[in-house]
Amino acid sequence: MDDTFTLVTGGAGFIGSHLVDALLTDGHDVRVLDDFSTGKDENLDEAWALAAQGGAGLQVMEGDVRDEVRVRDVMDGCGAVVHLAAVPSVAQSMEDPVGCDSVTHGGTVNVVRQAVEAGVQRVVLASSCAVYGDAAQLPIAETTPARPLSPYAGAKLASEEVCMDAADAGQITAVCLRFFNVYGPRQDPGSAYSGVISRFLAAAAAGEPVTLYGDGRQTRDFVYVADVVRAIRAALSRPLVGATVVNVGTGRETDLLQILDVIDERAGRRLERRLEPPRDGDIRHSCADARRAGWVLGWEAVTPLAAGLAHTWAWFSGGYGAEVATWRFPPGGRDGE
Ligand code: NAD
Ligand code: UD1
Numbered sequence: 094m095d096d097t098f099t100l101v102t103g104g105a106g107f108i109g110s111h112l113v114d115a116l117l118t119d120g121h122d123v124r125v126l127d128d129f130s131t132g133k134d135e136n137l138d139e140a141w142a143l144a145a146q147g148g149a150g151l152q153v154m155e156g157d158v159r160d161e162v163r164v165r166d167v168m169d170g171c172g173a174v175v176h177l178a179a180v181p182s183v184a185q186s187m188e189d190p191v192g193c194d195s196v197t198h199g200g201t202v203n204v205v206r207q208a209v210e211a212g213v214q215r216v217v218l219a220s221s222c223a224v225y226g227d228a229a230q231l232p233i234a235e236t237t238p239a240r241p242l243s244p245y246a247g248a249k250l251a252s253e254e255v256c257m258d259a260a261d262a263g264q265i266t267a268v269c270l271r272f273f274n275v276y277g278p279r280q281d282p283g284s285a286y287s288g289v290i291s292r293f294l295a296a297a298a299a300g301e302p303v304t305l306y307g308d309g310r311q312t313r314d315f316v317y318v319a320d321v322v323r324a325i326r327a328a329l330s331r332p333l334v335g336a337t338v339v340n341v342g343t344g345r346e347t348d349l350l351q352i353l354d355v356i357d358e359r360a361g362r363r364l365e366r367r368l369e370p371p372r373d374g375d376i377r378h379s380c381a382d383a384r385r386a387g388w389v390l391g392w393e394a395v396t397p398l399a400a401g402l403a404h405t406w407a408w409f410s411g412g413y414g415a416e417v418a419t420w421r422f423p424p425g426g427r428d429g430e
Contacts, residue, residue, distance in 0.1 A: 098172065104127055105134070107281060108177055108219070108318060108321060108322070117151060118143060124170075126156055126158065126164070126178070127178065158176075161203060168211040171208075171213055183374050184374065185286040186244040186248070186374070190244035193245055197248035213265065215265060221246065223246035224249050225240065225376075226240035227240070228379075245374070266335065270341045274316065276291065276317065277405050278404065289349065293353065298409045303366055305367065305368050306369050309350040311375065312348045312380065313346065314381045316341060317401035320343075331391070339386045341383070355402065402420050
């Protein structure tokens with residue numbers, strides 16, 4: 094990375110705001126482009142405080158990643174782009190496929206095109222393990238054929254192709270990071286489309302029932318947001334050429350009932366489960382083969398799920414000042430605890 098701005102689209106969102114904090118802490122000037130559709134002003138409170146300390150500059154621009162003129166202006170003076178803005182919900186994409194594709198794929202077309210025009214060197218794309226669909230074998234390596242099951246997954250795969258085409262033409266270096274299921278503080282639990290851990294922890298904090306779509310035995314590879322931020326920073330700074338596709342996950346799978354069991358123990362009561370049919374487009378099992386991230390980015394996830402959940406629970410139940418108690422999975426459960 095050079096000394097110019099790093100543009101973070103979707104920088105007021107969950108993952109984006111943690112990335113902005115980390116880049117500013119490292120002394121990089123950051124520009125955020127966000128339409129605040131799911132992003133929030135308060136997610137950037139920490140970033141403004143860091144910028145006020147004087148080490149690095151922060152600019153926050155409101156706008157839509159599909160707006161050609163806006164994105165052209167925002168790209169000026171940027172050395173790298175981390176493109177996170179998207180409609181991030183599989184379920185929402187089943188209900189509004191056109192809207193999802195427009196923002197997620199259409200936005201990427203515009204961002205990459207304007208990046209090329211502006212001479213930006215590197216584009217890091219937030220892709221998703223959703224592109225694999227229901228893989229025949231776990232863990233899932235990058236060589237596994239993509240079989241998207243939802244418009245969201247299709248839009249992410251198409252977004253990767255946009256990045257790769259530009260990289261193949263020698264116009265940018267592209268790093269497509271296939272995030273598995275990211276969780277942590279600031280994940281918005283506020284809609285039925287929100288990430289499952291944020292939904293469960295918010296319900297536990299409010300003493301409300303949780304909704305289980307299906308039997309709860311579906312598995313995910315849950316990766317803590319601070320680990321994901323380290324992967325993005327490695328993708329920005331490693332000496333790479335052309336196009337690279339990398340899984341960002343822990344290599345461990347956990348089902349929803351295991352997560353609920355540890356939340357129950359922590360909450361001191363059994364959360365009421367409301368059972369609903371499985372959601373359309375839902376993947377049954379997911380788990381990363383994350384070895385390539387080690388080879389290419391020098392990265393591996395280091396936060397055990399129990400520790401990540403403890404920090405996330407502390408945030409949901411009392412903000413950053415809350416005490417972080419130790420959480421444990423039952424013997425033989427995840428993390429071998
Ligand atoms: P988020 O909703 O918190 O962040 C998305 C951000 O993009 C928000 O700030 C939103 O306001 C902004 N945005 C949406 N549409 C926009 C538009 N048209 N123009 C400008 N800004 C717009 O979600 P997140 O979980 O932080 O996800 C970030 C990225 O990571 C997304 O691309 C998502 O698909 C991807 N991803 C997330 C996960 C996960 O588990 N959270 C997993 C895989 C991939
Ligand atoms: C999530 C991300 C998506 C990412 C993908 C990678 C969100 C909103 N979605 O999608 O951006 O690309 O991981 O795998 O961050 N569930 C419940 N109850 C709830 C909510 C969800 O049972 O209240 C179930 C869902 O039906 C699903 C599982 O939990 O089976 C995970 O759902 P969700 O957190 O939405 O994640 P993904 O759909 O995997």
